[in-house]
Structures are given as structure tokens and as C-alpha cells.
Amino acid sequence: xxxxxxxxxxxxxxxxxxxxxxxxxxxxxxxxxxxxxxxxxxxxxxxxxxxxxxxxxxxxxxxxxxxxxxxxxxxxxxxxxxxxxxxxxxxxxxxxxxxxxxxxxxxxxxxxxxxxxxxxxxxxxxxxxxxxxxxxxxxxxxxxxxxxxxxxxxxxxxxxxxxxxxxxxxxxxxxxxxxxxxxxxxxxxxxxxxxxxxxxxxxxxxxxxxxxxxxxxxxxxxxxxxxxxxxxxxxxxxxxxxxxxxxxx
Amino acid sequence: xxxxxxxxxxxxxxxxxxxxxxxxxxxxxxxxxxxxxxxxxxxxxxxxxxxxxxxxxxxxxxxxxxxxxxxxxxxxxxxxxxxxxxxxxxxxxxxxxxxxxxxxxxxxxxxxxxxxxxxxxxxxxxxxxxxxxxxxxxxxxxxxxxxxxxxxxxxxxxxxxxxxxxxxxxxxxxxxxxxxxxxxxxxxxxxxxxxxxxxxxxxxxxxxxxxxxxxxxxxxxxxxxxxxxxxxxxxxxxxxxxxxxxxxxxxxxxxxxxxxxxxxxxxxxxxxxxxxxxxxxxxxxxxxxxx
Amino acid sequence: xxxxxxxxxxxxxxxxxxxxxxxxxxxxxxxxxxxxxxxxxxxxxxxxxxxxxxxxxxxxxxxxxxxxxxxxxxxxxxxxxxxxxxxxxxxxxxxxxxxxxxxxxxxxxxxxxxxxxxxxxxxxxxxxxxxxxxxxxxxxxxxxxxxxxxxxxxxxxxxxxxxxxxxxxxxxxxxxxxxxxxxxxxxxxxxxxxxxxxxxxxxxxxxxxxxxxxxxxxxxxxxxxxxxxxxxxxxxxxxxxxxxxxxxxxxxxxxxxxxxxxxxxxxxxxxxxxxxxxxxxxxxxxxxxxxxx
Numbered sequence: 144x145x146x147x148x149x150x151x152x153x154x155x156x157x158x159x160x161x162x163x164x165x166x167x168x169x170x171x172x173x174x175x176x177x178x179x180x181x182x183x184x185x186x187x188x189x190x191x192x193x194x195x196x197x198x199x200x201x202x203x204x205x206x207x208x209x210x211x212x213x214x215x216x217x218x219x220x221x222x223x224x225x226x227x228x229x230x231x232x233x234x235x236x237x238x239x240x241x242x243x244x245x246x247x248x249x250x251x252x253x254x255x256x257x258x259x260x261x262x263x264x265x266x267x268x269x270x271x272x273x274x275x276x277x278x279x280x281x282x283x284x285x286x287x288x289x290x291x292x293x294x295x296x297x298x299x300x301x302x303x304x305x306x307x308x309x310x311x312x313x314x315x316x317x318x319x320x321x322x323x324x325x326x327x328x329x330x331x332x333x334x335x336x337x338x339x340x341x342x343x344x345x346x347x348x349x350x351x352x353x354x355x356x357x358x359x360x361x362x363x364x365x366x367x368x369x370x371x372x373x374x375x376x377x378x379x380x381x382x383x384x385x386x387x388x389x390x391x392x
Numbered sequence: 393x394x395x396x397x398x399x400x401x402x403x404x405x406x407x408x409x410x411x412x413x414x415x416x417x418x419x420x421x422x423x424x425x426x427x428x429x430x431x432x433x434x435x436x437x438x439x440x441x442x443x444x445x446x447x448x449x450x451x452x453x454x455x456x457x458x459x460x461x462x463x464x465x466x467x468x469x470x471x472x473x474x475x476x477x478x479x480x481x482x483x484x485x486x487x488x489x490x491x492x493x494x495x496x497x498x499x500x501x502x503x504x505x506x507x508x509x510x511x512x513x514x515x516x517x518x519x520x521x522x523x524x525x526x527x528x529x530x531x532x533x534x535x536x537x538x539x540x541x542x543x544x545x546x547x548x549x550x551x552x553x554x555x556x557x558x559x560x561x562x563x564x565x566x567x568x569x570x571x572x573x574x575x576x577x578x579x580x581x582x583x584x585x586x587x588x589x590x591x592x593x594x595x596x597x598x599x600x601x602x603x604x605x606x607x608x609x610x611x612x613x614x615x616x617x618x619x620x621x622x623x624x625x626x627x628x629x630x631x632x633x634x635x636x637x638x639x640x641x642x643x644x645x646x647x648x649x650x651x652x653x654x655x656x657x658x659x660x661x662x663x664x665x666x667x668x669x670x671x672x673x674x675x676x677x678x679x680x681x682x683x
Numbered sequence: 684x685x686x687x688x689x690x691x692x693x694x695x696x697x698x699x700x701x702x703x704x705x706x707x708x709x710x711x712x713x714x715x716x717x718x719x720x721x722x723x724x725x726x727x728x729x730x731x732x733x734x735x736x737x738x739x740x741x742x743x744x745x746x747x748x749x750x751x752x753x754x755x756x757x758x759x760x761x762x763x764x765x766x767x768x769x770x771x772x773x774x775x776x777x778x779x780x781x782x783x784x785x786x787x788x789x790x791x792x793x794x795x796x797x798x799x800x801x802x803x804x805x806x807x808x809x810x811x812x813x814x815x816x817x818x819x820x821x822x823x824x825x826x827x828x829x830x831x832x833x834x835x836x837x838x839x840x841x842x843x844x845x846x847x848x849x850x851x852x853x854x855x856x857x858x859x860x861x862x863x864x865x866x867x868x869x870x871x872x873x874x875x876x877x878x879x880x881x882x883x884x885x886x887x888x889x890x891x892x893x894x895x896x897x898x899x900x901x902x903x904x905x906x907x908x909x910x911x912x913x914x915x916x917x918x919x920x921x922x923x924x925x926x927x928x929x930x931x932x933x934x935x936x937x938x939x940x941x942x943x944x945x946x947x948x949x950x951x952x953x954x955x956x957x958x959x960x961x962x963x964x965x966x967x968x969x970x971x972x973x974x975x976x
Contacts, residue, residue, distance in 0.1 A: 191566065217568030229563045231556050242556055243567050247549040249574035251581075254550035262549075305567050424777055426784075471960040478972055479963065481717060481780075482914055483956050489907050490949040497945035607903050611784045618781050650800070654792035661789035668782035672774055 144169055145190065145221070145309050145340060150199035152182075152189055152364075159185045161364040162199070167309070172331065172341040174355035174372065176348070182364040183344045184226070187311050191223050192216040203309070218245070222307030226314045228294040232287030236278065236297055239286050240269035243301035272300040276330065292323050299330065310334065312343040316350060328353035348376065398524040402531055404636045406592050409535040411616035411628035413585035416542055418614075419623030419678060420551065421578040422558035424477065425484035427468065428613045430491035431583050433605025434460045435590025437495060437502055440511045440600050450514035454591035461587020462580040464491070469579040473572045488607050495602035507601025511594050531592055538585050543625060545581065554578060608657060615664040620674050627676025634675070635660060687818050689936045695824040695893065697932025698831030702886040703905050704912025704928035705838060708921045709879035710758075711913060713854040714872050715972060717776075719783040720761050721909065722902030723790030724880045728754035729887035729897040730794055736805045743807045743888075750884035758880025759873050761786070787902060794899040804896030823893025830892075834885050835925050838878070842921060851875055855919050856970065915955050917968020927966055931955070 145167040152160040159182045167173055175183050188194040190201055192213045200209040208216055217223075230239050241247065244265060247254075270282050276296040281289060289297065295315060302310055316327050324347060331354045334341060345351050351358060352372045360368040360375050368375050414428050438460040439453030448456070468487050472480040495502050502508065514521045514530065521527055545551055556564050557571055565571055594600050612635060620631025639656040647655065667674065710718045731753040735746035765786060769779050810822040842848040853861055854871055861868050883905065887897060909924075912931050916923030935951040942950055963971055 213565040214568050214570050217566055219568075222568075223566050225562070225566070229560055231559050231563070233555060233559055234552065238552055241549070242552055242564075245568065247553060248568070249550060249553055249570055249577065251545075251550060251577055254548040255544060257549060301567065418777075424780065471956060475960060475963045476971060478717075478918075479914070479956075479959060482910055482959075485907055486911065486952040486956060489904070490952055493948055494945065608788060611788055614781060614784065618778070651796060654795040654800075657788050657792040658796070661785040661787075661792070664785035665782050665789070668769065668774065668778050668785065669772065672772075672778045 144202075144204060145342075146202040147186075147190070148200045148202060150186070150189055150201065151197050152185060152194060153197045159364050160189065160196070163361070163364070163366050164199075165359055165366060165369065167340045167342055169308070169338045169340050170335070171356045172335055172343070172354050174351040174358040175342055175344045175361060176346070176351060176358055176375075177361035177367075180363075181361045183361055184313055185364075186361070187223055187313055187342075187344070190216070190311065191221060217305070217307070218248075220306065220308040221311065222302045222305050222309070223311035224295075224298045224302065224313055224315065226317050228291060228298060228318075230286045230289075230294050230297045230301070232285065234286055235282070236273065236284055236286055236289065237266055237269045237282040239297055240272055240300045240304045241265045243304040244269075245306055269300070269304060272303045273297070275303070275333070276300050292319055295319070296330070299334065303334070308338060309340045310342070312341065314344050314346065316345065316347055324350055325353075348372070352376075395524050398528050400637065400640055402524060402527045402596055404633050405528065405531045405535045406589050406596070407613070407616065407636050408629040408632040409538055409589045409592075410586055410613050411620060411632040412539050412542055412625055413582045413589070414613050415617050415620075415622060415625055415628040416546070416578060416585075417582040418617055419625075419628070420546055420554045420558065421575055423575060423579065424481060425468070426481065426607065426610045426614070427464075427484035427488045427491075428582075428586050429605050429607060429609030429611075430488040431461045431464060431586040432590045432593070432609060432613070433491060433495055433600075433602070434464050435587030436594040436600045436605065437508075437590075438587070439591035440508045440594045441501060443512050443595075444508060444510070449512060450591065450595045453595070454588055457587040457591035458584040459587070461590070462584035465579045465583025466576065469576040473575050473579075485607075488610055492602055492606045495605060502602070505602060507599060509599045511598045511600065513598065514595050527596055531596070534588075534592065538588060539625070539629070542581065542585065546625065550574075550577075611664075612660055615660055615667075618672065618674055619663065619667045621676030621678030622674065623679040624674075624676040627674050627678050630675055635663070638663070684817060686937075686940060689940055690933065691818060691820060691824060693933035693936030694929070695827050695932070696936060697929035698828040699886045699889050699928075700908050700912055700932045701835060701925040701928035702831055702882050702889070703909035704916060704924035704931075705835065705921065706879045706882040706886070707906065707909030708913040708916065708918070708924035709851075709875050709882070711910075712918055712921055712972075713851055713875040714762070714766075715776075716762075716766055717780045717783060718761065718876075718879075719780065719906055720765065720786040720790070721880070721883070722906040723787045724754050724757045724761065724902075725883045725887060725905040726791055726794050726897075726899055726902040727757055728880070728884040729891075729901075730798060730899075732884060732887060732891065733798075733803050733805065733897060737803070743805065743891075747884055747888040750887065751881045754880040754884050755877040758876040758878075761880075762873055762876045787906075791899050791902055798899065800899065802896035802898035804894065805891050807892050821893065823889075826892055827889040830885075830889060834882070838882070839922055839925075841878075847871070847874060851878075852921065855921075911952060911955055914959055915965055917965030918972045919969055920965070920967040923965065923967030930966075 147163055147165045150160055150163045189196050192211045195210045200207055270279055273279050273282050276299055278296050316324050328350055358372050358375045417423050435457030439457045442448035442453050442456055468483050472483045521530055561571055616631035616635050617628040621627025639659055728750045732746045732750035735741045735749045813820045850871055912928035913924045916927030935947050938947045938950050
């Protein structure tokens with residue numbers, strides 16, 4: 144379970160995140176929505192340790208992970224994707240996924256002593272992850288040769304291989320054409336496992352409606368509402384805020 | 393004449409290892425440093441000092457040389473890798489100059505500007521290695537072993553991570569990889585290999601002096617990597633061949649030694665600059681830069 | 684008092700380092716280029732002063748002026764004939780650094796071929812050595828800080844008061860803004876190279892005046908000292924490099940109080956690197972340079 148406790152982040156005079164307290168339960172898919180500049184990616188950066196909060200704490204299970212460095216946070220099981228696809232163009236797709244495994248961690252002796260049979264098993268598991276996402280036939284190609292949409296799927300395969308139990312997906316449909324969006328609902332829903340929490344930042348409300356159990360509405364760094372997509376959507380004030388029409392603050 | 397050529401090949405083998413060790417750092421990990429000349433010297437002086445003051449032979453000395461090279465690398469890496477690539481350039485440059493100054497000034501330990509003579513030759517199964525041919529055979533095997541180790545490393549999951557980090561640091565971090573620790577390890581392996589090359593050098597020439605290990609040496613090794621082709625391992629070895637053999641041709645010109653030294657440097661510099669402009673990917677078609 | 688003598692020596696060395704720091708900082712902060720070829724510019728500029736004094740029989744001040752002009756030209760040449768063409772070929776910053784190193788090696792060794800490896804010294808008339816009790820103040824040690832202060836003051840006046848100077852400072856972190864305002868940043872960078880390089884013969888002249896000659900191998904030292912001073916002061920603060928250079932000289936000199944002279948430079952650099960590890964922005968810097976190396 145991921146819990147944010149009175150999280151605040153200020154940059155000089157600007158408060159990007161203001162006293163945000165939210166919990167994410169295992170097994171649920173939560174949408175993080177809000178207008179541009181609301182602080183959604185900043186929130187992800189605070190959770191993953193890319194940024195340190197000015198005030199407040201982040202808890203993962205019982206553990207206070209506030210201010211831990213990104214790779215430490217990730218090794219505890221919190222995985223994230225970035226808005227732009229970031230896979231390794233110079234590596235084969237299957238290697239991209241193998242790399243995500245926790246065993247590939249820079250240990251010299253381990254790296255040198257891994258027998259080829261183990262490495263082959265890793266490659267097979269990686270290919271299985273890729274198959275789950277429909278990319279098995281692209282495994283031997285280089286990351287840079289894949290289409291944008293395919294690269295996004297590789298990112299998910301990497302998350303699966305990393306054994307992350309909490310997935311933070313930053314605008315998974317960014318840059319994809321509308322026909323791929325439905326596919327994304329399907330993919331995200333299939334990523335759901337018991338015990339896995341998925342938080343996704345999304346602008347497309349269809350996607351949010353299609354796969355999220357709950358929605359957190361963030362605007363100007365403040366949590367404006369939490370509830371089901373319908374509840375949040377129906378409220379007229381929130382529609383105004385989201386679309387910037389009428390009486391904003 | 394053949395002895396001379398074989399002798400040149402011995403030097404090729406030594407510098408080939410040096411170039412490969414630097415390629416691990418620059419070509420695979422993406423870390424630019426200007427300190428390999430001093431690391432080379434660290435290995436040479438460590439082995440020489442242990443030989444002359446404690447009676448160490450080549451084998452003990454080269455082991456110690458590897459440790460010395462690895463330690464200095466660790467010393468540079470730990471602060472630098474937490475800060476930035478620019479800091480690393482500065483720190484490595486600083487250490488290069490400082491070590492060179494120490495080789496020059498610590499007369500009691502290093503023999504000062506005159507250097508140290510009479511470093512013992514290696515002994516293998518009781519026989520002393522004396523002829524250039526036997527040196528070539530021994531050093532080729534040793535060099536090949538270390539290069540093979542680096543090759544295996546680069547092909548292992550460790551190497552996979554290095555390539556990933558070289559391309560994009562953010563994702564490996566987000567996947568839970570200890571990026572800084574990894575770079576430090578790569579640096580240490582690189583430094584240890586350079587130290588080993590230094591020991592080989594010391595026990596071949598049997599004489600070490602500071603000017604062999606100054607910033608020009610670092611630049612020379614960098615040139616070998618660039619000209620050979622970064623990130624290919626065999627490219628920098630080839631670069632070493634070129635930059636060791638080419639200036640040897642200058643020896644046959646009717647010039648005195650005072651002119652020869654600077655002229656060699658000018659040739660190195662010119663070859664380097666030509667490659668920078670015309671073929672930055674080097675002979676082997678390497679990566680040609682971090683980007 | 685040994686301490687005061689060391690302080691005096693430190694201030695003298697520091698005034699030269701301040702100029703070296705200003706020089707490197709001017710070029711690096713505005714263009715983010717590791718201008719190792721600066722070592723070559725230093726050496727060539729110094730040898731122009733030498734040639735003009737010894738062979739041209741020119742008075743020292745004129746020879747220095749000639750050196751300054753030569754250095755400025757070489758500086759502009761560096762960006763126009765070396766870095767820009769490489770950038771146009773899509774060279775990475777790593778390749779540019781290598782080419783810069785190559786240029787330095789070529790230039791330094793051409794000088795050795797032309798003038799020999801041993802240094803030269805020029806006799807310049809300076810005030811006689813004064814003594815304050817046990818403390819000696821050589822003529823050079825009196826002239827240097829004064830001259831350096833004048834040069835630094837002039838330069839800072841330019842940096843902060845003139846249009847071009849302020850634009851140059853804006854280059855440090857606002858290049859896009861300048862471009863949007865129609866400023867020719869290309870020309871500005873050439874100016875940075877010209878001025879940064881022009882400071883080098885000033886430093887060389889102070890070295891000569893104090894009696895330590897010039898040698899073809901000091902160029903590398905000049906770059907390293909300048910770079911250390913710049914990082915110490917803060918990469919985005921050109922003026923900080925001057926203060927940092929002075930501090931560097933004083934620290935290095937005072938280190939002799941407790942350490943044998945061989946270890947002075949080593950310990951000074953170690954201290955600075957440790958400091959930078961804790962405060963990477965340096966004494967006066969505000970932000971870190973983007974890592975593209």
C-alpha cells in the first residue's frame with residue numbers, strides 16, 4: 144500500500160504540491176487526473192525520490208520511503224514509466240526486458256558467474272512478458288526500430304519483469320493515436336494483479352473510465368476530489384476547474 | 393632489426409591493454425576522464441617501488457599495481473560520480489597532475505625526475521624473461537587474459553547495464569539499478585587494468601620516470617580510443633597499434649632525440665585532430681561520442 | 684613570521700590564479716566548452732611576449748600588449764576554426780574536448796621545437812625588494828596583486844557595466860532569451876573567447892615580472908588552475924572565479940605551513956574537490972551546469 148501523508152513541495156515561491164494526503168490500496172487501479180500543471184508528474188517524482196518533499200512523508204507499506212533515492216525506491220517495488228517512451232534503442236527488445244530484472248543489478252561476481260542456461264531462462268521469461276503484451280515477434284529487434292506504440296508496450300514489459308508491485312504510469316497514451324487508446328485500456332487492465340497497485344496519470348477520461356476503480360482529482364497541487372470516475376465527473380465545479388471554464392480560484 | 397620490431401610489439405601489447413581499459417570507461421560506461429596516464433604510472437611505480445624496496449617480483453608487483461590502480465580510481469570515482477560529468481573531468485585532471493607532480497617530487501620514494509632504474513625482469517618457472525620475444529609471448533598472454541576478462545564483463549548482464557546507463561541514466565534508476573555503484577565498479581576495473589599495464593611496462597623497460605606518465609600520456613591513450621573507435625574494445629587496441637607503430641617510423645628520420653620527442657607529440661596531436669574532424673567514429677566505427 | 688610570508692606569497696600566486704580563473708570561467712560558463720586548447724593559447728601568448736621582448740627588443744609593456752592581441756586572435760580562432768566546424772559536423776562534446784586536447788599538444792610541442800624545452804626569463808625592471816621585518820616582498824610580488832586588481836577591476840567593469848559584458852553574462856544561463864531578443868549569440872561567444880584569452884598573457888606577464896620565467900609546459904597547469912578556480916568559485920559566476928583564484932593561491936601557499944612543499948598542490952586540490960563534493964555549486968554559484976559529458 145502506498146500512502147502519501149501531507150505531502151508538500153515548494154520550489155522557491157511556487158507551491159507545486161500542497162498538503163496532499165492520499166492512499167493507494169493493493170489491487171486497485173487509480174486514475175490521477177487534473178489539468179495541465181496540476182502537479183501530477185511532480186507527485187510521481189516525489190513518490191519515486193526524484194524530488195524530495197518540502198514537508199510530509201511517503202509510506203510504502205509500513206516503511207517511510209520519503210527522500211530515498213530513486214533506485215532505492217524502485218528496488219522496493221515501485222516502478223514507473225515516463226511520459227516520453229524511454230527504452231534503450233541500442234539494445235535488443237528482449238535485452239531491454241531482461242535488464243529490468245532485479246537480478247541484473249550491477250553485481251560483478253553475479254554477472255560473471257551467471258551460467259548461460261540461466262541467461263537463456265531470463266530471455267525466455269522476458270519473451271513471455273513481451274508475448275503477454277503482443278510483442279513476442281519483436282523480441283530480437285533493436286529498441287530503436289520499434290514504433291512508438293510498441294516501445295510503450297516494451298516499457299510495460301520491463302515493469303512486469305522488474306517485479307514492481309506498484310506501477311506508476313505517467314500518461315501511457317501520450318503520443319498514441321486515438322485508435323490505440325482502447326488497446327491501452329485493455330493493456331492496463333490486464334496488468335492488474337492481486338496485490339499490485341496501479342496509479343495512472345491520464346488526460347483521456349475514456350481511458351480513466353474504462354480501467355480505473357477510483358479517481359484522484361488534482362488541481363494546482365491540491366486534491367480536489369477522490370471518488371469513482373462518475374462521482375468526480377458529475378460534479379459541475381470540478382468540470383469547470385478541469386476545463387477552465389467559469390469560476391476558477 | 394627483428395629484435396627491434398618485436399620490442400615495438402611488446403609496447404603495442406602493453407598500450408593495447410591500456411587503450412582497452414580506457415574504452416571500458418569511455419566507450420561502455422560513458423565516463424570521460426583524463427587520468428589514465430597517471431593510473432598507468434601508479435601501476436608502474438607501485439611495482440617498481442615494491443621491487444626495489446621489498447624485493448617483490450613481477451607477479452607480486454603487478455598484483456599490487458592492479459590494487460593501486462583500482463584504489464586511485466575508487467578515490468576519484470566516489471566523489472565525482474555523485475556530482476557531475478564535469479566534476480569528473482576536473483577531478484581526473486587534477487589527480488593526473490597531482491600524481492605526476494608526486495612522481496616528480498617525492499625523490500625519496502620515486503627517485504624524482506631521474507626515475508628508478510634496475511627494476512627486475514619477470515621470472516617464469518625460475519627462468520628470467522630477457523629476450524624481446526619471450527617478453528612478447530608472456531605479455532601477449534597476460535594482456536589477452538585481462539582483455540578477455542573485460543570482454544566477458546562487457547557481454548555479461550553487467551555490460552548490458554553499462555550500455556543502458558550510457559544511453560539513459562534515468563530508466564535504470566527507475567528500474568532500481570544502483571547506477572552510481574555500477575559506474576564506480578567499471579572505473580575500478582578500468583583502473584586496475586591500467587595499473588597492471590603499468591607493471592608490465594616497468595618490468596620490461598626496467599626503468600620508470602615521471603615524464604612517461606604525464607597528461608600527454610593520458611591524451612595519447614584517449615587518442616588511441618578515439619582513433620580506434622569507442623565502445624568496440626578491439627578498435628582501441630587497433631588505435632594503440634597505430635599510435636605506437638606510426639611514430640616509430642619517425643625514428644628513421646635523421647633527427648636528434650631532443651626533436652624526436654616533441655615531434656612525436658605533434659604527430660599524435662595531428663592524427664587525433666584529423667580523426668576528430670574526419671572520422672570521430674574511429675577506425676572500427678565505434679560510437680564517436682556519448683550522444 | 685612564516686605565516687605572513689606565506690600569506691604574501693599566496694596573495695601573489697593568487698593574483699595570477701585569479702586571472703587564470705577569470706579566463707577559463709569566461710569561456711566555459713558562456714559556451715560550456717572545455718577549452719583545453721586554452722593551454723596552447725597561454726603558451727603561445729607568453730612566447731609572443733618573449734619573442735617581442737628578446738628579439739624585437741620591445742619594451743615589456745608593449746610586448747605584453749602584443750601578446751594580449753595575439754591571444755585574443757588565437758581565442759577567436761579556436762572557436763571559429765576548431766569548435767564551430769566540429770559542432771557543424773555534429774561532433775559530440777567529447778570529440779570537441781579531444782580535438783581541443785590535440786590542439787594543445789600540437790601547439791605546446793611546436794613551441795618546444797621552436798624555442799627549446801627549457802624556460803626563458805625576461806628581465807623586467809621592478810621596484811626593489813622591500814623587507815618588513817622578516818617578511819620579504821619582492822618587486823614582482825608587489826606589482827602583481829596591484830596589476831591583477833586593475834585588470835580584474837577593468838574586466839568586471841566591462842562585465843557588469845557595458846552592454847556586451849552584460850549580454851555575455853546573460854549567455855551563462857539564458858541563451859535562448861538572448862536569441863529571442865535578436866542578439867547574435869555567435870558573436871558574443873567569439874567575444875567571450877577573445878576576452879577570456881586576452882587575460883592569459885596578463886597572467887603570463889605577471890609570472891615573468893616576478894622572475895619565474897615561462898616554459899612551454901605551463902599551459903596545462905594554466906588550464907587546470909583556471910578550471911579549479913572556476914569550479915571553486917562556481918561555474919555560473921565569472922566574477923567568483925577571480926575570488927576563488929585568489930583563495931586558491933592563498934590556501935596553496937599556507938599549506939606549506941604544515942606540509943612539505945611537494946604536497947601543497949595535492950592537498951589544495953583535494954580540499955577544493957572535497958568542498959565541491961559537499962557544495963557542488965562552488966562558493967558563489969547558483970546552479971550546476973548541465974551534464975553533457
